[in-house]
Structure formats: structure tokens, C-alpha cells
Amino acid sequence: xxxxxxxxxxxxxxxxxxxxDFGVLRETGREYWGIQIVNFLDCTxxxxxxxxxxLFLSDDLHVNDKNAGYIVASFTSAVIILLTFSGTITxxxxxxxxxxxxxxxxxxxxxxxxxVGLTPSLPHxxxxxxxxxxxxxxxxxxxxxxxxxxxQRYTTAHSRSAGFNLWYLFxxxxxxxxxxxxxxxxxxxxxxxxxIFTMGVITAALCLIVAELMIKNDDQLxxxxxxxxxxxxxxxxxxxxxxxxxxxxPAFYRLIVLIALILGVRAVYTYLYLLMPKxxxxxxxxxxxxxxxxxxxxxxxxxxxxxxxxxxxxxxVYSLLVxxxxxxxFSLFPLALPWEWYxxxxxxxxxxMAILCMIIVTIGEVLWSPKLYEYTxxxxxxxxxxxxxxxxxxxxxxxxxxxxxxxxxxxxxxSPATVSVGGATMPLQQALVAHKLAYxxxxxxxxxxLGVYAMVGCILALLLRKWLTKGxxxxxxxxxxxxxxxxxxxxxxx
Numbered sequence: 001x002x003x004x005x006x007x008x009x010x011x012x013x014x015x016x017x018x019x020x021d022f023g024v025l026r027e028t029g030r031e032y033w034g035i036q037i038v039n040f041l042d043c044t045x046x047x048x049x050x051x052x053x054x055l056f057l058s059d060d061l062h063v064n065d066k067n068a069g070y071i072v073a074s075f076t077s078a079v080i081i082l083l084t085f086s087g088t089i090t091x092x093x094x095x096x097x098x099x100x101x102x103x104x105x106x107x108x109x110x111x112x113x114x115x116v117g118l119t120p121s122l123p124h125x126x127x128x129x130x131x132x133x134x135x136x137x138x139x140x141x142x143x144x145x146x147x148x149x150x151x152q153r154y155t156t157a158h159s160r161s162a163g164f165n166l167w168y169l170f171x172x173x174x175x176x177x178x179x180x181x182x183x184x185x186x187x188x189x190x191x192x193x194x195x196i197f198t199m200g201v202i203t204a205a206l207c208l209i210v211a212e213l214m215i216k217n218d219d220q221l222x223x224x225x226x227x228x229x230x231x232x233x234x235x236x237x238x239x240x241x242x243x244x245x246x247x248x249x250p251a252f253y254r255l256i257v258l259i260a261l262i263l264g265v266r267a268v269y270t271y272l273y274l275l276m277p278k279x280x281x282x283x284x285x286x287x288x289x290x291x292x293x294x295x296x297x298x299x300x301x302x303x304x305x306x307x308x309x310x311x312x313x314x315x316x317v318y319s320l321l322v323x324x325x326x327x328x329x330f331s332l333f334p335l336a337l338p339w340e341w342y343x344x345x346x347x348x349x350x351x352x353m354a355i356l357c358m359i360i361v362t363i364g365e366v367l368w369s370p371k372l373y374e375y376t377x378x379x380x381x382x383x384x385x386x387x388x389x390x391x392x393x394x395x396x397x398x399x400x401x402x403x404x405x406x407x408x409x410x411x412x413x414x415s416p417a418t419v420s421v422g423g424a425t426m427p428l429q430q431a432l433v434a435h436k437l438a439y440x441x442x443x444x445x446x447x448x449x450l451g452v453y454a455m456v457g458c459i460l461a462l463l464l465r466k467w468l469t470k471g472x473x474x475x476x477x478x479x480x481x482x483x484x485x486x487x488x489x490x491x492x493x494x
Contacts, residue, residue, distance in 0.1 A: 027159045028221065035215065041174070044203060048291075052186075052277065056194060057126060061116075065411045080400065085141075086138065095149055096216075106139045107201055107208070153218065179298070257464070262325055262372070262461065264453040265457065270399050270407075272297065275403075284351060293358060294358075304365075317472075321368050321372060324368025324369075324371065326455065334356040339353070347429075375469075
């Protein structure tokens, strides 16, 4: 049978066009490429930070699981809240000044964490680091809005789509490099987790050097045939008028319902850095390759963008959103199986479980994450798309906040460092090998509960399909531009 069917030709043409689009980046200048170098360097530190945050607090600073969860919750929530305001500051200062301010502030605070981490005699080191992390939040938020504003400013109308695609790819490459750096610090060099922040000081210094050498202006880049934008007069509304306008629309309530239903799925991605690092360390052992396991997601996303995104518009938006979310929720079930079912040693069994989980969750993310933004834009009233897209960040904010606050409690209940059995205390791994715990007291039970919760929400979303898609304008179900790229969960605030 011939492979030259129209569908295959169309898919091939779309994929070739996807790569050809990057050729238009020849229009950009050194400012754009300087921003991408900074993007890669900063993402390498940021993703390494969130991977080792709870381990650093507990292993290096002796903060208990519950308090470590509270500290990370405060940090990540502050970043997302401040993203709401950081764009205004970037617009006011300009890209160069905003980037310089964010990087200098980050460098100083990262250095502060290094000093605290390397000074055991300091009292209350955990809370000192907590304060430094919260102070770091506005600078992290500022850096993220600088990246997005710069991708807009330093590309032309022709190169903008490719410019954002490449920004997203650099971000994922940075995330993969972060995983490698975590294992180099922990397993190869065998030095404390605090030296992830030492790496952060170095990357911030390099970012400042690159910015000074390559980013010389804040001017909007335009092609020769691109006219300047005409000034548009817009009716200004007060925040209260905007609020009343949004909540008076039926679409708002549909979005809120969908957000509630997929909250369990969105939370899966927060488990990757709030629960899994300690879970892996306690089930695989202290030499667990946490960084390598966390590299699977960003590398898979890069491959997914290349292979799937050009074909994504061939599927119905809502179907792909819901079924993709189901795939992500299913990723927790391999972890819910008793480790003995894998027929290997406990460490090897948990590696196999982790790899299966990460592959499945990545496939799901490529399928559903971009469709959430497309769905949101499709149900939004005309002229309110931006507001609704902002609201689409609510499930990520809620998931990160709630899971962060409860992560320590879940670890203490199902995956503690040590357990008490018959009056004796032993490491969790030893108790699992000796079969001293009932299934419902093991980490497997935790993943089963979380997986069922996520899957039930997806099933309800499928049952409510007609109501949740009422009045939606799905542009991609007619020939249209490609769907937006998915935001990797660990990096959603970017």
C-alpha cells in the first residue's frame, strides 16, 4: 500500500514547514540570541533548584518534611502571584534594565543561600533559606516575563512564531541540563545540594555578562516590509468592571468547572519535584539518579514538539485535552503496583516504575497541555481571550499551592524516611523489603489514591463534554495555525 496518501502528505508538509519556519530567525539580531543564551543558563539553574529544593531543606538543613513542603509552597506560590505584576515592571523598566535587575537580585540571593548552606553554626538555617527563597520570587518572576517580552520585541511579525518555539526548546534543553547537573553534584562530585545554588551564582554571573555584551537596545524589531503598528484606542475599564464582565459570562463557569476537574491531573506534575525526589531517595536509595529521571520529561517534550505538534490540529481539541489528561493521570498507576510485581530488586523495581511513570506523563503532557490553552481561548467571549488565558493558570497555581502544603504530610504518612514496626525503627526501604507494612501504609497506596483522584476528574470531564464545549470556537478544527506549545509542568510559571 502506498504511503503517499493525502493525510500523510499533509502531515509531512506540516512537519517540513515546522522546521523551515526556523529559517526566518535569520531576521533576528544578537539581542534575540543573547536572550536565548540567558534563557538556557537560567533554566538550567531554576529546574535544578526545584528538583532539589525539598531535599536540600531536609538533608542539608534538617528541616522536616512538613515544613519543607510549607517553605516550597510559599516560594512557588509567590513566584506565580508575582508573575501577575512582573510584566508591568518589565514594560516600565525596559528589557535590558529589567533583566539586569532580576539577575543581580538573583545572584545576590543565591549567594546568600550558599553562605547559609555552608555555615552550620548559623541558627535557624532552614528559616533563613526560606526567607531568601521568598525574596528570590520577584526576581524569578521578573526573569520569566523578560524572556517572553524579549521574544516579542526581538522578532519580526514573520519570525515571531519561530522565535517563541525556539525559546520553548531552549527552556526544555535547560531543564534537561538541570537534571544532569543535579546528578553531577550529588552522585559524581558527592558534594552537598547547596552547590546547586553555587551553580546558580555562576549562571547568574554568566547571564549578566551575556546581557551586557549582546543586549544593547529595547527597540521593537521590524522587517523592512513591516509597517509600524497603528495606535489603537481602547476603552479603559476598572478592575471591578473587568471582574463583573468576566463572571457574568457562562463561559467563565465552564472554565472553572473544567479547572476543578483537571486539578488532579495538573497536580501530577507538581509531584515530580515535591514528592518524587524524596520518594525515590527513600525507595531506590541515597544514590538514586534523581536528575536523570527528571530529564525524561523535558527531553520527551522536545521530541514531542518535533514529532507531534505539527500533527496536533488533526485531532479534536476537547477530545485530545481529556484523553491526554487521562494518559497523564494513568502515569501514577505503575507506581501504585507492589514493587515485587516487577520481579527485581527493590531499587531496580522503583527505577523501572519511575521510568514508566515519566514516559507516560510526558506523552500525556504533549497531548493535553497545549489543548487547555486552545480550549480556554475557544470558549472565551471575543475580546476576553487574554483574561481567560490568564485564568487558565489557576489550576497550576492551585495544584502547586495545595500539593506543596500537603506534600510533607503525604510523605510522612506514606513515604517517610523511617517507619516504626513492632516498636523498632527502620528505614522505609528495609521495611518494604521485609514486607513489614500493609499495602495501604506503603508509597504505592499514596500513588493509587492520587491516580484515582486524577482519573475520576477526567472521566467527569468526558461526561460533561457537551456542556463544557457549548459555544466554543475551535479554530484548529478548521484549517488554522498550529496549537501553542505545551508548558512543561515543572516550568509552568515560565
